[in-house]
Amino acid sequence: MSIDSLIILIYVLVLASYLGFELIAKVPPTLHTPLMSGSNAISGITIVGALLACNELGYTTLSKWMGMIALILATINVVGGYAVTDRMLKMFKK
Amino acid sequence: MSIDSLIILIYVLVLASYLGFELIAKVPPTLHTPLMSGSNAISGITIVGALLACNELGYTTLSKWMGMIALILATINVVGGYAVTDRMLKMFKK
Amino acid sequence: MNITIQLLYLFSSVLFIIGIKMMNKTKDARAGNLLSSVGMLIAIIATLMQIEVISMVEIFICIIIGSLIGLYYAYKVEMTQIPEMVALFNGFGGLASVAVAISDYWLKSQITVANIDIIILVSIILSVFIGGITFTGSMVAFLKLNGRITGSPITFKGQHPLNLIMLISFILASVATWMNPSDINFMIILVLISLVLGILTVIPIGGADMPVVISLLNSYSGMAACTTGFILNNNVLIVAGALVGASGIILTQIMCKAMNRSLVNVLLGGFGQTVAGEQTEGPSIIVKEVGVEEAAMLFDGASSVIVVPGYGMAVAQAQHVIRELMEQCEKRNISFKFAIHPVAGRMPGHMNVLLAEANISYDKLIEMDEINNEFSNTDLVFIVGANDVVNPAAETNPQSPIFGMPILNAYKARTIIVSKRSMGKGYAGVENELFGYPNCLMLFGDAKQTIAKVVSEIKEL
Amino acid sequence: MNITIQLLYLFSSVLFIIGIKMMNKTKDARAGNLLSSVGMLIAIIATLMQIEVISMVEIFICIIIGSLIGLYYAYKVEMTQIPEMVALFNGFGGLASVAVAISDYWLKSQITVANIDIIILVSIILSVFIGGITFTGSMVAFLKLNGRITGSPITFKGQHPLNLIMLISFILASVATWMNPSDINFMIILVLISLVLGILTVIPIGGADMPVVISLLNSYSGMAACTTGFILNNNVLIVAGALVGASGIILTQIMCKAMNRSLVNVLLGGFGQTVAGEQTEGPSIIVKEVGVEEAAMLFDGASSVIVVPGYGMAVAQAQHVIRELMEQCEKRNISFKFAIHPVAGRMPGHMNVLLAEANISYDKLIEMDEINNEFSNTDLVFIVGANDVVNPAAETNPQSPIFGMPILNAYKARTIIVSKRSMGKGYAGVENELFGYPNCLMLFGDAKQTIAKVVSEIKEL
Ligand SMILES: NC(=O)c1ccc[n+]([C@@H]2O[C@H](COP(=O)([O-])OP(=O)(O)OC[C@H]3O[C@@H](n4cnc5c(N)ncnc54)[C@H](OP(=O)(O)O)[C@@H]3O)[C@@H](O)[C@H]2O)c1
Numbered sequence A, B: 001m002s003i004d005s006l007i008i009l010i011y012v013l014v015l016a017s018y019l020g021f022e023l024i025a026k027v028p029p030t031l032h033t034p035l036m037s038g039s040n041a042i043s044g045i046t047i048v049g050a051l052l053a054c055n056e057l058g059y060t061t062l063s064k065w066m067g068m069i070a071l072i073l074a075t076i077n078v079v080g081g082y083a084v085t086d087r088m089l090k091m092f093k094k
Numbered sequence C, D: 001m002n003i004t005i006q007l008l009y010l011f012s013s014v015l016f017i018i019g020i021k022m023m024n025k026t027k028d029a030r031a032g033n034l035l036s037s038v039g040m041l042i043a044i045i046a047t048l049m050q051i052e053v054i055s056m057v058e059i060f061i062c063i064i065i066g067s068l069i070g071l072y073y074a075y076k077v078e079m080t081q082i083p084e085m086v087a088l089f090n091g092f093g094g095l096a097s098v099a100v101a102i103s104d105y106w107l108k109s110q111i112t113v114a115n116i117d118i119i120i121l122v123s124i125i126l127s128v129f130i131g132g133i134t135f136t137g138s139m140v141a142f143l144k145l146n147g148r149i150t151g152s153p154i155t156f157k158g159q160h161p162l163n164l165i166m167l168i169s170f171i172l173a174s175v176a177t178w179m180n181p182s183d184i185n186f187m188i189i190l191v192l193i194s195l196v197l198g199i200l201t202v203i204p205i206g207g208a209d210m211p212v213v214i215s216l217l218n219s220y221s222g223m224a225a226c227t228t229g230f231i232l233n234n235n236v237l238i239v240a241g242a243l244v245g246a247s248g249i250i251l252t253q254i255m256c257k258a259m260n261r262s263l264v265n266v267l268l269g270g271f272g273q274t275v276a277g278e279q280t281e282g283p284s285i286i287v288k289e290v291g292v293e294e295a296a297m298l299f300d301g302a303s304s305v306i307v308v309p310g311y312g313m314a315v316a317q318a319q320h321v322i323r324e325l326m327e328q329c330e331k332r333n334i335s336f337k338f339a340i341h342p343v344a345g346r347m348p349g350h351m352n353v354l355l356a357e358a359n360i361s362y363d364k365l366i367e368m369d370e371i372n373n374e375f376s377n378t379d380l381v382f383i384v385g386a387n388d389v390v391n392p393a394a395e396t397n398p399q400s401p402i403f404g405m406p407i408l409n410a411y412k413a414r415t416i417i418v419s420k421r422s423m424g425k426g427y428a429g430v431e432n433e434l435f436g437y438p439n440c441l442m443l444f445g446d447a448k449q450t451i452a453k454v455v456s457e458i459k460e461l
């Protein structure tokens, strides 16, 4: 990777982190548990990496096996995380 | 410019704009005038472009002349903007 | 590009963000502005690191000229003239963007032989468009506020169709430039059209609407910086431009909302006109006058005073003499506060700046929502050059152009004194019934002069 | 990479941001979570577009397996078990990051001959490090909360030096990998060390501190996603990872602040221990008991009731029967509210989730700062399984480990009834004098069972 690409990825990182802090500092305490499980679901975005790693042809390579394990785990994280958050939030009624 | 570079610049644009909205929505009305003149000073960042444009060798090219005009104007914007904002904010006392 | 330079740019972007963030609190705001200016300095240094030594002399000369002019204006300007000042600087920023775009265009289309990249070309054209409109638009706004050209809306038949034709020609010329990038005639046309468009879009807007326009143009200048960032593939320009763009849009929204008008309504212009017709018809209001001595006695007899400052205070520069009035009252243990309407004056936060200039602590400035239910328990409300922001018609008269705008409930106070020069109307050009209310007394005359007299009377009591 | 794919990634990043933003309001939160899941779906679709058709079958099988497992847990879990659940999922996410990093490492160092890029290599190592710690750390937290391993801090001599040695070995192995990327032994060492480090750093922390740890590990899993983003040069991973990282850090901070402890203090562990020693010494408090009938009469006689729920309510699953109590009281025109302490229960917002589960409107849940000066005007405070959050020692006893933690001023009420099983201590392991106060009555027994009895008594009144 070139230094240029690295720097620009760092820009994205810095801006997104700052934005994250601003947004999350405003979430009311009532919603902290759903926030925790919801953001946990978002962290399952590694699923993108897992999918790309699965793309290896032939099972002989460790890469493909690792990718498939990663894919199953990340899917659990994503699907389970969103589902449980939704279940929780569904209960909040006025 | 490649599409990749463009997309990543758009990322930076989107993130920075969103962040800007979040931050500025919180500025109290008391400070709206200084905010206006302060952010006006920031818009003088075109000075970076002006400096690069000045870097043309030889006065025969329009590029260099334009760069020098841009540089003077952008400097007025930057220096004047920050100075007047500071003058204003200095007056806010408890 | 060198990694140090890149990291310096990143650092400067972060400083801009933190600087804006620190504007959230009055006590941090000055440090925030300083931080943001350090960010700018770092961006400049990082850029200078990429420059050939040969150009340095010219660059320093330009920077010195620009700095001197900027500092001169910054220290000369009166606080009441801030809107004009921002308009002027903003215009310069816009013109700088245009110049950078032209410079880059010339370089890529005339000097280097290489084919010009489509993304860069689009960025250049956008930069010319936004920068050009920002420049001439800001200049018109500056001249209107300045009084050098009439503040009333200049409209003529076929204005909107004309704008549309210009816009279409711009698009056609853009396509032509794209097909034949080295033909500079098309670029000249693009520049001219955007300059004319800036004038055409701002002249129909009334002088009093200029703050909204300036704020919007400020946002445009941010966007112009963004497009320059796309031309140069430079992130700091994009981050800074995006922050400015966002700030301008939010301030514009706040102003429109507080005036209960839509942005479209402001931009289509002609607000001052319809109202001008109304001026003659309005029912004449019978008012009670009050003299300077009597006013002084009313102050002396009150136990709580709320001052409602408005645009007239700015015009009369009455803030300092109001501070003296405050000191006299506080000596007599009279509670003394200021009620700040979000659009009092001609800029958002205008009153705060002026009162701060007169050394009045910002604790004493109370915002509308907070103070509105205190009026009914207040002995004396002193309205200084405010008009629209206390006009009860906004609540009662659905026909009024300001109907729906939230107002300060000054009319609920036991006694009201209004300091203004005449029965002149305010920004919105409408009658104000409040002045005819039984509890309302008019103290005619220039605010600064009359209040000075009131203060000297109070001192003698 | 294809422009459509890139734009889809951008769109999905924006959806994540808007989704998090919508979590700011209770009424929008569910839609926000949905939006964020749509963002995830779009990211997945964009990725699938880059994949060879040949791999599709395996991919779908893996996705189906993962989805079924995820859905099974998500619908089976009790609301009281949310912390465990988050820990488990979080661990899986961490392990997935490790697996992706290894996969990429293998590809770059064994399959392709090309020299492995230093930035990529650093990202891979960081990914292994953070992901590994997240995995085993989360598993230990899961097992501790689950009760499968002891909740009390496991400490041994030389624990901190051992961690330091592991850390140094990790750095050395990283350097070795850098010098000889194709030697997989070093990579194996890196993976093992990070797995062991995850265990070592979490076992010394008391079971009750697990929510803080989980929140921190959640933040780590976000950072792991970021490093994966750097490996793959993919922005959506960076944006999403940064959001998660920020959210974990803020929640950790909030919990630490509300407990008046520093993060370092939590992480160094052994909190439960020092306290365990104290357990025997405490002066025995003389309390007054109250029976079920008498409690019912007190409710019937009150005109205002505030319920203070705590961890015990979660353990007893008493929220539903409390709703019944509320309905009975409201039938009798007794005002009924809930006072929510920021760290009541074992997770931030724990009580809110449980009470929401029991269909109690979130209007009735009042936060600490808002309700704290209402207690003195309240007839009856009903403390259900709360202990530390109402302990006056936090205000009065500088020796107490909870000194300085803000508390709910329940002691100011006219009468207090406390529902708990015994004189058992709370999370911080300290005595609570409140139970001996003259206005305090103890209603011993499991919260669910005793409250059910109280409700049936009230019905008969
Ligand atoms: N703040 C903003 O951001 C902003 C932006 C755009 C528009 N506006 C508009 O501006 C208006 C602000 O309302 P406002 O109540 O502050 O002002 P206003 O309604 O414009 O009224 C100002 C009054 O001051 C009086 N005045 C002028 N010079 C004076 C002097 N030397 N001494 C004493 N009085 C003097 C004038 O009456 P005489 O001629 O009789 O003296 C006039 O009636 C609103 O309509 C708002 O919508 C505000």
Ligand SMILES: NC(=O)c1ccc[n+]([C@@H]2O[C@H](COP(=O)([O-])OP(=O)(O)OC[C@H]3O[C@@H](n4cnc5c(N)ncnc54)[C@H](OP(=O)(O)O)[C@@H]3O)[C@@H](O)[C@H]2O)c1
Pocket (backbone or CB within 6 Å): D208, D209, D210, D211, D212, D255, D258, D259, D309, D310, D311, D312, D313, D315, D316, D342, D343, D344, D345, D346, D347, D348, D349, D350, D384, D385, D386, D387, D388, D389, D390, D419, D420, D421, D422, D423, D424, D425, D426, D427, D428, D445, D446, D447, D448
């Ligand atoms: N919320 C968070 O984010 C978080 C995170 C980390 C730590 N913490 C800590 O957790 C604590 C929370 O305080 P808290 O007041 O909610 O709880 P607590 O202080 O832990 O007390 C819980 C009480 O519930 C009682 N109990 C247990 N099972 C019960 C049952 N079945 N029926 C009735 N009562 C039962 C226990 O007494 P008996 O054994 O006598 O029944 C115990 O005293 C604070 O110290 C806080 O710092 C909170």
